Amino acid sequence: MSGGEPLIGREPELALTDRLLKSVAGKPEPWDPSQARALLVVGDAGVGKTTLAHAILDHALRLGLAGGVGHCLDLATGTAFAPVTEALRQVVASRSHLPGLDATAAQWLSPDAIAEGNVLERLLGATAELAREQAIVVVIEDLHWSDRSTRDYVVALVRTSRAPMLLVVTTRSDDLTAEHPGRSAISELSLSAGTTRLALEPLTEAGVAELGRRRLGRPLSAAELDTIMARSRGNPLYAEEIMTAPGERVPSSLRDLLLRHVVGLSAPAAALVRLASVGGAVLDLDLLRDASGLDTTRFEALTREALAANVFTRHGDQFAFRHALLREAVEDGLLPSERVALHRAFVDILRERTEVGSAAVRWRANAALAVHAAAADDQGTALLAHINAGRAAQRSGASEAGDHFESALALWPDVPDASQLAGISEAEVAALAAESLLTFFQAERVEGLLRRAVDRLDSVDNPLAASRVLTVVAHGRHHGGGLLDPWTAVERSIALASDQPSVELSRALKAKALLHVRGHEFSRALIAANEAVEIAQRVESLSAEYDARFLAGTVLSCLGRLSAGNLAFRSSIALAQRAQATGSALVIQGELAWGLICSGHIEEGCALARQGESAAYREGLLRAATFNGEQELAVLIWQGRLAEARQRLDGLVRAGYDENRSRWFEADLLLAEGELEAALAIEELTIQADLRAPQSDPDDTVRRVELFEQLGDVAREVDTAHRQLLSPEPESPTSAAVQARCAFQALSAAAHTTYTVPEDLPQSAADALAVARRFLTDDWAQSWYGAQHAAAEAYAAQLEGRPAIDSWTHAVELAAHYGAFFALRPQLELSLEELRHGKRDAGKEHLVAVWRSAQSMGARWFSQRAATEARRHRVSLPAGPGHGPSPLDRLTPRERDVLELLAQGATNRAIARTLFISERTAALHVSSILAKLDVTNRGEAAAVARRTTDA
Known part of the structure; x- marks a missing residue:
C-alpha cells in the first residue's frame, strides 16, 4: 500500500494490474468501444485478496485515477446495491473539489434516488458519468457475500459499459460451493471478454520467509519455516497467525474462519469429517469408508456433502481436506475419549491390511497403523507396526525405514516384553536402524545406533541374531571407542554363522567383501562376494543373493571387467524384482545405467535411467527416482547441454533430490558454466563435510583438480591429486587411470609455476599409470576410464619432454564420444601442443574449434582461455560481420x-x-x-x- 512495504511475492500480479491501470488511465481518443475492463481476483480466504485490492487502488490514485471500494458484508443481508453505492460515493467525494463535475452522478447516488426505482440503470449511468471526465477504479470486495442486486450490477457493467474504468472484484474460491447463489454470476463474469481472471496463489517458501522477517523482526529458522509452510501451505493469513501464536495448534483467531463450512454440515456428515480428521490431510476413501462402518451408498452421499461444502476437495483421484489447518481445527475440537475411539477405528481396519500387497503397500499400511495405534494408546501394536513398516520400507527402498526402527526403539522401554512381542531383540532393531541409514550421510545417528546395538549384544542368545548385528557393525566406518573394529566384527559374525549355510553367513561374507573393497583388495573382495552368492543360492535367499551379486558387479568394474560387472548388475536387478524388492531393484538399475554410460553405451544407459526414474516416481520412491535421474544429468553436462542440465537438476531438486548428491552435480554444472567462485563455494561444503571418500569416487577428484586448475590454485590442485594417491590402487586399473590423470594434470600445472610438489608425487603418479597400462584391456580401453588413461598418457608425455600430439589426439577421440564439453580439455591441450611444436595450421584450427564450441555451450572458462591463447599465439578468432565481441x-x-x-x-x-x-x-x-x-x-x-x- 501507499507509503508501506511492498507486497510480498506478488510481483507478477502487480505487473498485470499495472498494465490494466495504465491502459485505463491512457484514455485513448476515441475511447476503445470494447467492454469495460474487469479484474476478477479469486483465491482462498486469507490468501491476500483484500491486500492486493487495496494495493491496486492505491496505485490507481498515484496514477491520477479516482477510485472507491465497496464491501459485501454478508450473503443476502443489507441494503440493495450497498457495496456499489459505497464505492461510487467515495469516487464522488474524491472529485468534489474539482470544478465542472456533473452533479447528476452525485444525485443518482443519493439515498432518495436509490429508493425511487430503476436503480440498476441509474447506477450504471452514474458510473459512466463519473468516468466520463476521469477514468475510475471501482473495487467490490467479497462478491461471494453479495446480494442479487450487486451481482446484477457487476455483470451488467461488464456486459454493457463503455466507460474508461477498471472494475476490481474479489471473491473466495473456497466459498463458491455448487449451490452458492452467486456461482453463475461469477462464472458469467469470468467468461466475459472484458474480464481478466487472476487466481491468487499462496506464497512461496521465500515469500513466507520474508513475511516472517517482517512480522517477527528476525529471519525464521529452517525448522520454523518448514513447519509454517507445512501447516499454512503458503496462505499469508494462516502463516502470520501461526508464527505469532506458536503455542497454539490452530490459532483461535482462525478457528471460526476455518470451521465455517463444517458448521453447516448434517450431523452424519460432520461425524464423518471428524473421523477423517484423525486420518490425515489426504484421504484414503477406502480406508475411511471401512473405518466409518457405513455402507457404500451412505458413505458416498456424506462424502459428496463434504465436497459440496468445500470441507473436502478433489484433485483427480485424490481427496483431501480443503486445507491442512482445517483438518487440525476439526481434530482440535475432539474430546480426548472421542479422539482415542476414532483412532481405534482405524487400528482395527489397518491390522487387516498390513500383511498383504507389495512391500511399498505394506510399508504405508504399517506406518499408518503405527500412528493410529500410538494415538489410541496401544503402544505394543505401534511398536510392532513400526518394525514391520521399517522392514517393508527397506525392501521397497524407502528412506523412512530408519525412522520407523528408531520410533520402535523409542517405544521399547514402555512396552512390557517388547522382544517377545516383536520377535526380535532390541540390539537387532538398533542394527536395522543403523543399516537403513548407512547410505544417507547420517554418521552421528548411525554411530549412536551401532553403540546401542553393541551395548545390548550380550542379551542376544541366538547366534544368528548376534551375527546379524555384527554384520551391520562391520559396515560402519571409523568408529571411536566402545565399538568393535569392523574387521573384528565381521570375523565374529562369520564365526557365529559358520555352522551351516544361512542368510546370515551370506550377508557376513558380503560384509567381508566390502571391507576388502575399502582396503583396495579387489581380488579378495571378489572371492568373498562370490562365496556370499554361493551361500545365498544354497539357502535360496533371493535378497541375500541380489545383494551379494550387486557388490560382485561393483568389484568386477573396479577390476576393469566392465562387461562382467554390468552383467552382474543385470542379474542382481532380476533377483531383486523376483524378491519384490522394488526399491533395491531400481537403485541397482541406476547403477547399471551408470555402468553402461561409463562403458560407452551412453544412449542405452540414459534410456535405462529414464525408465528407472519413471518407474520409481510411480512407486513413490523419490531416492531411487532422483538417483536414476542423475545419471542422465551427468551426460547432459558432458555433452555441453548446460541449459538442459540446469533444468534437469532443478527438476530433481524440486522432486526431493538428496541435498548432498545435488551439491556434487551443482558443482559440476557451475564448473562447466565457468562459474568458478560459485562452484568453489559448493565444493568446499563437500570437502569440509567429508561426504565422500576420494579414492572410491574418482569423478570427485577429477572435478576438484579441474576446478583448482581453472582457479589458478596450483597448491590445492596438487594437494587434491596427492591425497588420492595416498591410497594406491594396485589392483584396479580403472581407478589407477583416474589417479594418474589427476596427478599428471596437477604436475603439469605445477611445472609452469615455481610451486614445489611433494617428492613422492611424480613416482606415485608413474606407479598409478603403470597399473593402468599393465591391466589395460579392450573391455575398458574405450570407456570413460579409458579417456582418463589417455589424458594421463598425454600429460605424462609432456612432462617427460616427449611429443604428445598423437597422445592428445587419441585422448580427444575417446573424450568426444562422451560429449562436447567432456572433450574441451583434451581439445585445448591438443591445440596448444600443436602450436608449440610447429603444427600451426592444425593448432589454429583446433583452438578456434575449442573457442566456438565453448562459446556455443556457454562454457565461459574454456571460451576465455581459448581467447587468451589465441592472442598469445596470434590466432584470429571469428567475429560477426562488422561487429567485435558482444558483451x-x-x-x-x-x-x-x-x-x-x-x-x-x-x-x-x-x-x-x-x-x-x-x-x-x-x-x-x-x-x-x-x-x-x-x-x-x-x-x-x-x-x-x-x-x-x-x-
Whole structure:
C-alpha cells in the first residue's frame, strides 16, 4: 500500500494490474468501444485478496485515477446495491473539489434516488458519468457475500459499459460451493471478454520467509519455516497467525474462519469429517469408508456433502481436506475419549491390511497403523507396526525405514516384553536402524545406533541374531571407542554363522567383501562376494543373493571387467524384482545405467535411467527416482547441454533430490558454466563435510583438480591429486587411470609455476599409470576410464619432454564420444601442443574449434582461455560481420534467456515460472549476469541487452 512495504511475492500480479491501470488511465481518443475492463481476483480466504485490492487502488490514485471500494458484508443481508453505492460515493467525494463535475452522478447516488426505482440503470449511468471526465477504479470486495442486486450490477457493467474504468472484484474460491447463489454470476463474469481472471496463489517458501522477517523482526529458522509452510501451505493469513501464536495448534483467531463450512454440515456428515480428521490431510476413501462402518451408498452421499461444502476437495483421484489447518481445527475440537475411539477405528481396519500387497503397500499400511495405534494408546501394536513398516520400507527402498526402527526403539522401554512381542531383540532393531541409514550421510545417528546395538549384544542368545548385528557393525566406518573394529566384527559374525549355510553367513561374507573393497583388495573382495552368492543360492535367499551379486558387479568394474560387472548388475536387478524388492531393484538399475554410460553405451544407459526414474516416481520412491535421474544429468553436462542440465537438476531438486548428491552435480554444472567462485563455494561444503571418500569416487577428484586448475590454485590442485594417491590402487586399473590423470594434470600445472610438489608425487603418479597400462584391456580401453588413461598418457608425455600430439589426439577421440564439453580439455591441450611444436595450421584450427564450441555451450572458462591463447599465439578468432565481441558473449545460453526476460521487466519469480526453475536459481542467474556485464542493477543490465540487440 501507499507509503508501506511492498507486497510480498506478488510481483507478477502487480505487473498485470499495472498494465490494466495504465491502459485505463491512457484514455485513448476515441475511447476503445470494447467492454469495460474487469479484474476478477479469486483465491482462498486469507490468501491476500483484500491486500492486493487495496494495493491496486492505491496505485490507481498515484496514477491520477479516482477510485472507491465497496464491501459485501454478508450473503443476502443489507441494503440493495450497498457495496456499489459505497464505492461510487467515495469516487464522488474524491472529485468534489474539482470544478465542472456533473452533479447528476452525485444525485443518482443519493439515498432518495436509490429508493425511487430503476436503480440498476441509474447506477450504471452514474458510473459512466463519473468516468466520463476521469477514468475510475471501482473495487467490490467479497462478491461471494453479495446480494442479487450487486451481482446484477457487476455483470451488467461488464456486459454493457463503455466507460474508461477498471472494475476490481474479489471473491473466495473456497466459498463458491455448487449451490452458492452467486456461482453463475461469477462464472458469467469470468467468461466475459472484458474480464481478466487472476487466481491468487499462496506464497512461496521465500515469500513466507520474508513475511516472517517482517512480522517477527528476525529471519525464521529452517525448522520454523518448514513447519509454517507445512501447516499454512503458503496462505499469508494462516502463516502470520501461526508464527505469532506458536503455542497454539490452530490459532483461535482462525478457528471460526476455518470451521465455517463444517458448521453447516448434517450431523452424519460432520461425524464423518471428524473421523477423517484423525486420518490425515489426504484421504484414503477406502480406508475411511471401512473405518466409518457405513455402507457404500451412505458413505458416498456424506462424502459428496463434504465436497459440496468445500470441507473436502478433489484433485483427480485424490481427496483431501480443503486445507491442512482445517483438518487440525476439526481434530482440535475432539474430546480426548472421542479422539482415542476414532483412532481405534482405524487400528482395527489397518491390522487387516498390513500383511498383504507389495512391500511399498505394506510399508504405508504399517506406518499408518503405527500412528493410529500410538494415538489410541496401544503402544505394543505401534511398536510392532513400526518394525514391520521399517522392514517393508527397506525392501521397497524407502528412506523412512530408519525412522520407523528408531520410533520402535523409542517405544521399547514402555512396552512390557517388547522382544517377545516383536520377535526380535532390541540390539537387532538398533542394527536395522543403523543399516537403513548407512547410505544417507547420517554418521552421528548411525554411530549412536551401532553403540546401542553393541551395548545390548550380550542379551542376544541366538547366534544368528548376534551375527546379524555384527554384520551391520562391520559396515560402519571409523568408529571411536566402545565399538568393535569392523574387521573384528565381521570375523565374529562369520564365526557365529559358520555352522551351516544361512542368510546370515551370506550377508557376513558380503560384509567381508566390502571391507576388502575399502582396503583396495579387489581380488579378495571378489572371492568373498562370490562365496556370499554361493551361500545365498544354497539357502535360496533371493535378497541375500541380489545383494551379494550387486557388490560382485561393483568389484568386477573396479577390476576393469566392465562387461562382467554390468552383467552382474543385470542379474542382481532380476533377483531383486523376483524378491519384490522394488526399491533395491531400481537403485541397482541406476547403477547399471551408470555402468553402461561409463562403458560407452551412453544412449542405452540414459534410456535405462529414464525408465528407472519413471518407474520409481510411480512407486513413490523419490531416492531411487532422483538417483536414476542423475545419471542422465551427468551426460547432459558432458555433452555441453548446460541449459538442459540446469533444468534437469532443478527438476530433481524440486522432486526431493538428496541435498548432498545435488551439491556434487551443482558443482559440476557451475564448473562447466565457468562459474568458478560459485562452484568453489559448493565444493568446499563437500570437502569440509567429508561426504565422500576420494579414492572410491574418482569423478570427485577429477572435478576438484579441474576446478583448482581453472582457479589458478596450483597448491590445492596438487594437494587434491596427492591425497588420492595416498591410497594406491594396485589392483584396479580403472581407478589407477583416474589417479594418474589427476596427478599428471596437477604436475603439469605445477611445472609452469615455481610451486614445489611433494617428492613422492611424480613416482606415485608413474606407479598409478603403470597399473593402468599393465591391466589395460579392450573391455575398458574405450570407456570413460579409458579417456582418463589417455589424458594421463598425454600429460605424462609432456612432462617427460616427449611429443604428445598423437597422445592428445587419441585422448580427444575417446573424450568426444562422451560429449562436447567432456572433450574441451583434451581439445585445448591438443591445440596448444600443436602450436608449440610447429603444427600451426592444425593448432589454429583446433583452438578456434575449442573457442566456438565453448562459446556455443556457454562454457565461459574454456571460451576465455581459448581467447587468451589465441592472442598469445596470434590466432584470429571469428567475429560477426562488422561487429567485435558482444558483451552478451560472456553469458551462458540460460543467462541470455534470463536477461531477455529481465529486459522485459520480469521479476525473479516471473523468470522462475517462465523457465521452470527455482526462484533461488533465477536470483543466482541475475547476480551472475550483473557481474558479467559489469553493471550494478537490473535496469542497467536491461539497457545493455537493448543496446546490443539494437546494434
